[in-house]
Every structure is written in C-alpha cells, then in structure tokens.
Amino acid sequence: MPGCLPHYRPIFSADQLREAAALVHRRQVPHGKAVRARLARLLAETPTIPNPEAARLLGVHENTIRYWRKRWATDGWTLDDRPRSGRPVVFSLARARDGQGRRLRIARAV
Helix, strand or coil, X not given: CCCCCCCCXXXXXHHHHHHHHHHHHCCCCCHHHHHHHHHHHHHHHCCCCCHHHHHHHHCCCHHHHHHHHHHXXXXXXXXXXXXXXXXXXXXXXXXXXXXXCCECCCCCCC
C-alpha cells in the first residue's frame, strides 16, 4: 500500500459502527454522509490504511480522508457537517413565485 501510516487513528464503538452500517444500507441518505459512513467502516476494519489508499477505495480526495480521521480522533464521533457560516436560507411558501414572477398557488388539503 502506498503512503506512510496515518497520524490520526480514530477508534469507533460498536454503536457507532452500527449507525454507520445502517446509513450505508439506506436508500435515501445524503451522499456526503454515506461516504463518511463507508469511511468509518473502512477505518474500523483497517485502522492503519494509508490515506491515499482509503481515498482510492472510496473515490474521494485524500484530503477528505485526512480531515475526517483528524476530526473523529480529536472531536469525537459525528457524521454531520459543521454548521455553515453566513445567513441562514429563509424560504416562505407565501412568497414563492414561479419563473415568470407570478405567485404560485398552493393547494390546501380539505
């Protein structure tokens, strides 16, 4: 395997690995979360796998592997992204418009 041994080696509990396995097998899960779940399972099976090899197996960039190894080893377990900076998106159905500037009619169930 190419590359040197990784500096960060996160350790996963059985519950965390069950959570990751459940996410991998779900049909509708965000792509990034599914990749992180697959990475957690891979690192649990082979904790000394070099970052370039793990990246090749998962089809992601090597920096992604490095980032999540370090985050799990230092901050603990999570599959969620950190909150993004900036103003939160606000979408109001009452103000929704179609592509031509007309207000959309929203059907109400009776």
